[in-house]
Amino acid sequence: MDALNEEERDVAAATPTGGSFALFAPISRRLKPTPVNIRRWQNFKANKRGYWSLWLFLVLFFISLFAEFIANDRPILVSYKGELLAPIFIDYPEEKFGGFLAITDYRDPVIIEEIEAHGWMLWPPIRYSYNTINRDYPRRQGPDGLCLGYPAPPPWASRAPLCETTPEQLARFNNIWNTNWLGLDNQGRDVLARVIYGFRVSVLFGLILTILSSAIGVGAGAAQGYFGGRVDLIFQRMLEIWSSIPSLFVLLIISSVLVPGFWTLLGTLLLFQWVSLVGVVRAEFLRARNYEYITAARALGLSNVSIMWKHMLPNAMVATLTFLPFQLSGSISALTALDFLGLGLPPGSASLGELLLQGKKHLEAPWLGLTGFFALAIMLSLLIFIGEAVRDALDPRKTFR
Secondary structure (H helix, E strand, C coil): CCCCCHHHHHHHHHCCCCCCCHHHHHHHHHHCCCHHHHHHHHHHHHCHHHHHHHHHHHHHHHHHHCHHHCECCCCCEEEECCEEECCCCCCCCHHHHCCCCCCCCCCCHHHHHHHHHHEEEECCCECCCCCCECCCCCCEECCCCCECCCCCCCHHHCCCCECCCCHHHHHHHHCHHHCCCCCECCCCEEHHHHHHHHHHHHHHHHHHHHHHHHHHHHHHHHHHHHHCHHHHHHHHHHHHHHHCCCHHHHHHHHHHHCCCCHHHHHHHHHHHHHHHHHHHHHHHHHHHCCCHHHHHHHHCCCCHHHHHHHHHHHHHHHHHHHHHHHHHHHHHHHHHHHHHHCCCCCCCCCCHHHHHHHHHHCCCCHHHHHHHHHHHHHHHHHHHHHHHHHHHHCCHHHHCC
C-alpha cells in the first residue's frame, strides 16, 4: 500500500474486501467513456446506414482473416492411420501417404483414395486457394463446336454442352463441394477464392498505409502548428516541393529497379500519402497554440511534448478522425489502380485490380469484370458510408446540442 497515491489509498481503505480490487478503480475511471464520447457514439448509431455499414465491413474483414479456412486446396484436418494431421499449417511430404513427392497434392485422386481408405479429411467450404489451377474443369463447347479454354464460366451461367470428359472428371465436376461458383479466370484459378484473398490483402494494405501515413502526417502537422515561425516556414516550403513530385513516375522508376512486393509498394506509397493530413493538423495546432489553457500549461512548466500529446492532440484528432475512413478507401483504390496498371503486387497475387484487368482483356468473360467491380464497389461504398457517419458523430453542432 506504500506505492499507492493518496486517492488510491482512500479508495482502498473504503473498500470492504481490502485494497486488492481497489487498485483497479482509477483504471476503470479512465476507461469509462466520457459524456461527450457517449453522445458521439449515439450520433454515430443514429446514422443507420453508416452504423450497419461498419458492422458489415467488420464481419467481412473478420471472415477474410480466416481465408485459409474458407478457401484452400488443402484439408483443414486429416486423420490418417490414427494420426491427426493439420495440412493447413504444416507441409507434409507425400511419402507420409505412400507417395514420393516433396509436397503432397491433396487433390490427387490417388492421395484422396489412400487417405479415405485409412481415415478421413475435413475440407474448407471452397476447395481451392487463390493460386490453385483447376485442370480438371470440363471445357464448354463454343458456337463453332470447339472446346473453349480459360476463362471458364460458372456452372450456373452457361448452358453450352460440355466437351468430351471422362466419367471420373464428370463426377468431380458434379460434386457440389468441388464447384467453381464464380467460374475460373484466364489461368484456371477459382474467382471466388481470389476475391476472398484479394479483399483481405486490400484491406490490410489500406489499414497499414492509413495508420502509418496518419502517424507521420499528424506528427509533422503538430510540429508545424505548435512551434510556428521558422519551423512552419521551412516545413511548408519542403511540403510544396515534395507534393510537386509526380508519384506515378517515382513508382515506375522503383518498379523497374526493385522487385515489386507488398512492402515495397507500401513504402513507396507511404512517401507521398502522409502529406494529406499535415494541413488539417497544422491548422488545428495553429488555432489552439494561443488558447489560455495552453498558456497556463506552459506557465506550470509542462514540456512541449506533454502539451502537444495530452492537451492539443485530442482536440486535433477530432478533425483528423473524420478523414481516416476516406483515407482508407483512397489507399485501397490506389492499390487496385496500381494492380490494374501492372505496377502493384507481384504477378499471381490475389488482387482485385488484376481481376479487373482480366475482365478488360476478356470481354467474352463478363463474370470476371463484374465480380471485381462489385467486390470493389461494395467495399468502398461501405467505407464511404462509415466515413459519413463518423463525420456526423464528430460534428460539434450535433455533439454539444
